[in-house]
Amino acid sequence: MELKDRDGLARICKFRGVETPALMPVINPNLIVLSPREMREKFGVAAIITNSYIIWKNKELREKALKEGLHKMLDFDGLIMTDSGTFQSYVYGDVEVRNREIVKFQREIGSDIGTILDVFTEPDFSEEEVKNAIEETARRGEEAKKYCGNMLLAGPVQGSIYPHLREYAAKKMSGIGFDYYPIGGVVPLLENYRYAEVVEAIIHAKMHLNPSKPVHLFGGGHPMFFPFAVILGVDFFDSAAYVKYARDERLLFPYGTRRLEELKYPPYYSPILERYSIEEIKEMSKEEKIRVLAEHNLYISLEEIIRIKQAIYEESLWEYVETRAREHPQLLKAYYKILEYGKWLEKFESISKKSGFFYTGKESLRRPIVLRLKKRLRRFQRGGIIISVPRPWSNYLERIPRNARVRTPFGLIPLELEDIYPVQQSEFPWEERMDIPENFEEISQKEFDLRKIRAIADYQFGKGAGHALFSGNLRLIKSKNTGKIRNVVVDGEHVASLRAEDGFFTLRIHGAVRLHRYFKFPKFRVVVNEDSAEFNRQGRNVFAKFIIDMDENLRPGDEAIIVDSRDNILAVGRTLMNRVEALSFEKGMCVKVREGIDKPKSGLLKD
Numbered sequence: 001m002e003l004k005d006r007d008g009l010a011r012i013c014k015f016r017g018v019e020t021p022a023l024m025p026v027i028n029p030n031l032i033v034l035s036p037r038e039m040r041e042k043f044g045v046a047a048i049i050t051n052s053y054i055i056w057k058n059k060e061l062r063e064k065a066l067k068e069g070l071h072k073m074l075d076f077d078g079l080i081m082t083d084s085g086t087f088q089s090y091v092y093g094d095v096e097v098r099n100r101e102i103v104k105f106q107r108e109i110g111s112d113i114g115t116i117l118d119v120f121t122e123p124d125f126s127e128e129e130v131k132n133a134i135e136e137t138a139r140r141g142e143e144a145k146k147y148c149g150n151m152l153l154a155g156p157v158q159g160s161i162y163p164h165l166r167e168y169a170a171k172k173m174s175g176i177g178f179d180y181y182p183i184g185g186v187v188p189l190l191e192n193y194r195y196a197e198v199v200e201a202i203i204h205a206k207m208h209l210n211p212s213k214p215v216h217l218f219g220g221g222h223p224m225f226f227p228f229a230v231i232l233g234v235d236f237f238d239s240a241a242y243v244k245y246a247r248d249e250r251l252l253f254p255y256g257t258r259r260l261e262e263l264k265y266p267p268y269y270s271p272i273l274e275r276y277s278i279e280e281i282k283e284m285s286k287e288e289k290i291r292v293l294a295e296h297n298l299y300i301s302l303e304e305i306i307r308i309k310q311a312i313y314e315e316s317l318w319e320y321v322e323t324r325a326r327e328h329p330q331l332l333k334a335y336y337k338i339l340e341y342g343k344w345l346e347k348f349e350s351i352s353k354k355s356g357f358f359y360t361g362k363e364s365l366r367r368p369i370v371l372r373l374k375k376r377l378r379r380f381q382r383g384g385i386i387i388s389v390p391r392p393w394s395n396y397l398e399r400i401p402r403n404a405r406v407r408t409p410f411g412l413i414p415l416e417l418e419d420i421y422p423v424q425q426s427e428f429p430w431e432e433r434m435d436i437p438e439n440f441e442e443i444s445q446k447e448f449d450l451r452k453i454r455a456i457a458d459y460q461f462g463k464g465a466g467h468a469l470f471s472g473n474l475r476l477i478k479s480k481n482t483g484k485i486r487n488v489v490v491d492g493e494h495v496a497s498l499r500a501e502d503g504f505f506t507l508r509i510h511g512a513v514r515l516h517r518y519f520k521f522p523k524f525r526v527v528v529n530e531d532s533a534e535f536n537r538q539g540r541n542v543f544a545k546f547i548i549d550m551d552e553n554l555r556p557g558d559e560a561i562i563v564d565s566r567d568n569i570l571a572v573g574r575t576l577m578n579r580v581e582a583l584s585f586e587k588g589m590c591v592k593v594r595e596g597i598d599k600p601k602s603g604l605l606k607d
């Protein structure tokens with residue numbers, strides 16, 4: 001996987017030519033309603049999934065697949081994943097094939113990603129039954145590795161409704177080492193709207209999976225749940241739903257399902273609903289009806305993936321999930337469940353986002369980025385006057401006591417932190433009031449500026465950072481347009497600039513040197529190997545595969561000091577990943593370097 005864009009755990013990646021999150025439509029080779037070629041050409045589908053057991057069981061299909069290969073047989077040149085028969089075993093009680101045989105068969109027919117014959121863990125299994133199923137799945141996984149050749153191998157993580165067993169399975173499967181990790185055994189939960197339990201299954205699996213490997217939600221084909229899975233780091237879905245629901249004369253929508261007969265005013269359009277009226281569809285023959293409803297359902301599902309990708313790209317997925325959570329009480333319950341894991345999710349949240357913080361309801365104030373804000377504000381425990389003032393606070397500076405704390409929906413915020421994300425970049429449905437005392441002692445602008453840059457540094461880097469960075473002969477360069485601080489020069493050296501968009505500092509190499517001197521290893525460090533060091537000294541970016549270690553407190557978007565294994569400074573830049581990610585990704589950039597120690601650049605921010 002190569003990371004392209006992210007919003008917390010949600011990510012847009014490239015995997016074998018496919019951009020994720022992606023939906024793999026299920027193709028039943030016995031019963032093709034929409035052909036793979038049509039899906040590719042009409043819908044832009046880049047990956048499909050089919051069932052190798054169905055092919056294997058049918059003599060004619062089996063021989064054809066062995067002779068022609070899967071891609072030719074299905075007439076599809078994209079990525080093809082195959083499942084193994086586990087689901088048939090769950091539905092019909094048993095299958096006639098053994099793990100070794102079906103894995104070998106998947107390899108022989110040229111599947112791109114093959115799946116082991118895992119043991120499906122049902123929601124009503126006892127803990128002991130689930131544990132045994134996990135052990136047997138792991139044993140089969142070990143066996144499959146001997147037979148998969150060059151085919152990528154999927155190792156499903158089972159665990160039924162037991163979080164500790166989901167973790168056990170994830171650790172066990174990770175230890176064996178697969179290329180791809182589906183989360184299995186969730187179909188009966190999804191079918192019964194038990195979304196909060198699916199959330200738990202995903203989280204407890206993700207916690208122990210290698211973040212550079214794709215995660216697939218097996219059987220998660222209803223678009224209603226897509227955003228909730230993606231925000232937890234799911235990359236792939238498969239959908240038989242598009243055709244199953246079509247057979248049942250039901251239409252999928254992002255908020256739920258409607259029977260054709262119930263539908264009078266379709267709330268979402270698809271090319272099908274543009275071409276035919278509901279009445280016309282009702283009049284169609286059974287076969288024609290299945291075809292057009294399958295097209296509609298697939299279109300709606302793929303569109304939902306596009307909406308989610310745009311939300312990741314603009315970093316507004318939390319808002320999107322919160323609005324979707326209102327579509328069904330069980331989705332709201334699932335969202336509450338997600339919020340219970342805020343502490344873990346915070347590790348993946350960027351320091352700031354392209355989109356402002358939109359409040360959609362009281363749950364918004366429990367998002368991981370707010371938890372971080374509240375935690376870091378504890379560094380600023382102090383007395384001082386509490387006031388209310390509309391934003392931008394700086395418009396009223398001559399009337400405000402300079403050590404004031406301001407009432408906000410996030411809590412009390414020191415005046416100096418007025419510009420940081422999300423304090424400034426947020427929108428709430430309440431009027432901002434003005435309530436400031438008449439008589440107070442004012443401090444000078446100069447003193448306030450110093451307090452401000454030190455407070456932001458303490459918030460961004462930790463207590464003491466403001467002092468470490470900004471002690472000496474200070475010169476603040478301000479914007480001619482806005483009057484805001486843009487650059488901080490200390491003892492003649494450009495140490496840092498303040499970004500207008502999120503109110504945080506970008507470090508220059510002189511700033512990195514100061515922090516490095518003040519904060520002991522591993523604070524803010526990204527340690528690279530010898531192969532990378534020379535390049536980074538020249539100001540070249542850091543690629544994940546060269547990283548040996550990293551400060552576990554660094555978050556995506558944080559400023560980082562690049563060092564060699566002896567803690568010599570090489571460069572300064574901005575991370576795109578946290579520690580677990582940096583240590584597992586093999587492809588792609590991890591730190592965007594701003595300045596190398598051997599090639600200092602001038603970087604004064606102008607207005």
Ligand code: GUN
Nearest residue numbers: 086087156184185218219
């Ligand atoms: N399809 C839906 N659920 C599952 C599962 O748990 N395992 C496999 N192999 N396929 C599935």
